[in-house]
Amino acid sequence: MNEEHKDCYGSMFPDTLHLNDNVANTGQVFSVRVKKPEGGVIPVYSDRLIEVDFKQWKECQLCVEFESCYKLSMAKIALESAVASH
Known part of the structure; x- marks a missing residue:
């Protein structure tokens, strides 16, 4: 994704469009x-x-990027929901 972040950054949820x-x-x-x-x-x-x-959730919460990653993951879910409803 971006060299500044881990590969898992922003991917807490699966791609709900596919x-x-x-x-x-x-x-x-x-x-x-x-x-x-x-x-x-x-x-x-x-x-x-x-x-x-739950084991991975606990590991994610310990990550220094957790707050930002969670926000990005939620934003992606919101966008996917908006796209799916049209």
Whole structure:
């Protein structure tokens, strides 16, 4: 990303604009699973699961860039939500 930051900077959440069905879509801390039944004609989702890697969350909180990284991660999620709603 940028030589001034760690590679994981701003990536606490997965890319929610490009979620894959029936697999873990992972960010540095949070993961999303979108379960879709096989063979259906209508795209019906049976379950959505959010998972948290608490060990990684604690490690992130100890990072000197945590506040800034968290803010960037949240801004990306907000933008992805705005784009997805249009």
